[in-house]
Amino acid sequence: MSKQEELDYKKSELIADLTATAKVIEEIYRYHPDNPNKVDIVKEYNILKQIQKDIEAELAELDK
Numbered sequence: 001m002s003k004q005e006e007l008d009y010k011k012s013e014l015i016a017d018l019t020a021t022a023k024v025i026e027e028i029y030r031y032h033p034d035n036p037n038k039v040d041i042v043k044e045y046n047i048l049k050q051i052q053k054d055i056e057a058e059l060a061e062l063d064k
Contacts, residue, residue, distance in 0.1 A: 001009070030039045 029035055031041050031044075032038060
């Protein structure tokens with residue numbers, strides 16, 4: 001691999017890391033106390049737990 005290819009690869013990896021980090025920051029900010037439109041984490045958790053139960057029940061029905 002040439003020096004330029006190594007630099008391009010490293011730059012590509014860093015951009016991918018930066019994009020992934022930005023996505024995580026964006027998701028976490030949804031719940032951040034400083035966000036005036038923050039999501040209620042307890043409510044969101046309970047909704048997700050119910051969705052999980054519903055999916056598990058549907059899967060169990062398919063196995064009958």
